[in-house]
Amino acid sequence: MCGFVAFVGCEGFRPSSPVISNMLSVISHRGPDDEGTYFSDHVAFGFRRLSILDVTPAGKQPMHSHEGNCTIVFNGEIYNYLELRKELSARGHRFVSDGDTEILLHAYLEWGDECVGRLNGMWAFLIHDRARQRIFGARDRFGMKPLYICEVPEGVLFASEIKSIRASGQYREALDMQVCARFFYESRLDDTQATFYKGIRSIPAACCFEVNTQGRVRTWAYWQLPVNNRVPADPAATFAELFDQSVEIHMRSDVPLGVNLSGGLDSTAILCAIARHRTEQDVSMPIKAFSFQSAEYDESRYIAATLAQTGAQQHILSLGPHELWDSLSRVLWHQDEPVHSITAVVGFHLSALAARHGVKVILNGQGADETLAGYPSYFRDYWYSLLASGSVATALKEINAFVLAHGGSQSRLFAQLIKHCIQTQLGRSARYRKMARRRHLHQFEQNDWFDPQLAHALPETTDFEHAMLDAVLARAVQKDPLPLYLRVEDRNAMAHSVETRLPFLDPRLVKLAFCLPEKWKMRGSWNKFILREAQRDKIPEIVRSRPDKMGFPTPFSRWLRVELYQFVRDIIEDTTFSQAGPFRVESIRRDLERHRNGEIDISGKLFDVIQFHLWQQLDPMTPPKTPASLYG
Template identity: 35%
Template structure:
């Protein structure tokens, strides 16, 4: 994992601008840095050495004839296979890095190289002969890539902060995106919360040349879910097992110390269990536990560690230590989020124990139907036709009774579902909401159609594929929304704050392409969460792990907001209240009601606004001065 940056048609001061940009990415790559510059482009790189950590892996990396330059963030897990193919075609390699495979793969296959890649990547390839720049991002969007178009100039980087440090893009909040952010804790790509800054979508390329800019999608999970598989469930489970082990084995390649996060849930335990079967040495695992038993799930991590014989490290934190980490995590956010503190803490623990790479179980809930949303939306799908038969005026009348900013959020969600058409495209954003429409109306002068982007994307995917299984529809919704927009982004920014590469083998695209085609009855028999994964692993997981209640990484947010974070939160909320789109008095009332303990104001609403204010202070304000 690294950090990349660059400017197309840089003009005067372009190299200095890119040097500032990679300076802002130093945490992503403390091992090396480099810049390439000519009249057409400036490329910059910060290196976290994982494969071939020798100087031969320095970037920007050039082909032997100097025609092509590349800057690359990520890992190509099938680079040995591609290297063998390219060697057979006559290419000679100087290093053992996967970066060089990108160079010669591009020279051999052009943009068709991308379809051959198995990995997590964001890269820029400059072809000096063609005077063209190619940007590409991996299929699920594990690695971020942002850009800003300024006339015929293009500025791009691994982080929003780096783009702002170029001095060429104004640090201006895009207030039109606030309703979506407050509803879903995120902004769907290609938009961001910074005006003029965009994100290259997952599974997409961007080509820039004298003819302009062309963006192309090369992969979409929905295309593989169009037709369910037919056949023997036992055969499907065996194939899932084969693909699971292959994905984990691929992602264990590393020339530096590698371990795994272990929370004691099914997903992380499955990854660690497979790792332990693939190598003879003990796997190093990291878990975070709390002195407060009400927030501690270290017990299950220890069960999994004992079962798989890992070299397990449990980092036990006091409440004060946890608060200090949470405060630091807010400063590490490149894009505001109410989540991710857990990843910040466990990444720091892993790095302090000498790891440079850690495998994670992220993606298991999305592909193997682990979230409760799968059951909710499956039930809603069964009632969809009956709901549509109820006259709209009656449904809207019932919805009005349930609705209102002082009503419980669950009642307000029911109201929105009653007003919807019952489809997953309309229902999914409702079940994922943090703030309801009524609550948005209290806070913002113009709430707008805050979830239209997500609904539109889902409608387009499902309309063209009417045979997609229900659970696969939910998987697609989760993977392209909550997982991409929040979980993957948070994992990247929080792990890279500590120069740690986190890999996600459960998002191997060949595994995902197969799983989304499996019929619902096989994937989740009797609606048991992640039963397909458990059955496919054939007794690998301890019973205590399989049958434990699902539990997130809980922290005492309410206690913090009313205690040690109180003054900071008040300042951040005042910062938010000063944004023209917000109703200033509504923010003040929300804060007062929260401190007074009113049941209508949950800590999550206050925390989300606090995170937004903190991000403005740490990212926008320093670069706008």
């Protein structure tokens, strides 16, 4: 896990050392252990190293091939590097390091562009192939590791974080108003390659690309989510075996690792699997588990059961609303763009907690909800799939089982489902979508929080979105919300020089998940049914059979009425608030008071407006200071 930058000049332009130095200076947190640069004619690479595998100088980057034709910068981890090393050695390759960077470089030398299909891991990398006179690069299948690109008159800029491109001196600052409008009106973040900065975009996940000597960029997909594959005879047993294998290779590290532990199914499964593997390896040192707990959302009994089974050593994050709010600007500086909620700030401090306890690698449960159907909204999608396939009786039976466990009215849920079916079928018509979009745009123009001109930046048309469960899950993985959560996860961890690993996004597990019938994801009152069955007798039963879901929630709505009210009010009253954004202060002030009085709940909407204002004030070259009171 590291960070890198690159400048590929065109039309004879040669990048200078000061440009690369400026770009590197703002991502030193991504790699505090070493720095390296590479200059060759029109190509310049810069690298910051966080040593995880092979912490010796042999793993230094940029790394060159033995014959000197290829140079690589690589951010991420190749978990199956030992298996690839064995295969490459049998083909005559010789290695001087024990890490995965050299394995990746030799994989490219052996298999060319096809090397990425053999990798199991998370990655973003660039290779300067002097023999073929090109830059070749790729991102992992799900976009766990970031990579941004910006084409400027002098060439093409690449960076692990947006702030490096902004610090280059080559980029002309400009907001992408369509991205801003989609954020304010539709709460959209990271569901396209566009960023809040016009002209800066992310390289798509599961894609390779090349840049030729003229600076032309060509991108192509090397992988896609599988469909219609053969279902194993015993799906639960197969999933359990693959999951254990995934956790085992995600544990490969030359530095201490830990787990972010909530009381939920995903992090519990990871921690229990680690404990089993460590028992087999006769490792007695307890695993470190990091948790955030609030009185309003008490998960202590679930966590206690997991700690008792694994013997893990828990470290609890205890920060109140004032401390979290005081660090919001610093979180936004590291994130480069707005975030989805105050929960992102909790994640930032969990990474800080891990770093303070000497942990450089954290295993986390990200990706399970999107691939295995973990969100409550997926129940409706499952019922819709049953109804659309003609299984009306089964849909009613499943709704009844849900009501018995979670409460509610079967008739009301079924009526809502019928309405959803009708709306989905109408949505197949381009004419209907256009009419609905016009109606929504008119409603957006009437929103008195914003200048009506902002709504004009929104796209006038929308694509049809399939509502079958598997299609919804595919959209969740590829567009919304997983790309956003991966961005937040990466920046929060790397802000503290910590690497996050995500066992549920092992491609073998994801392939199996998308091969399974929907009944293995949702069944009766249960979401993530396959995971629950796979973890039978492996995790505490109180967690395995838990029907609700929390994660790391905060009572932000109440905080906004009480503890944080004056902080927010002061920001709104500041003259820069109305001057810097498309906001109508009187309307926002009015609704803040209504929220304070309990008449309405605008906590999410107001958080978006306030964080956008704070984010706009940030200087990419200078991170805000962390209040000394936070960490004593």
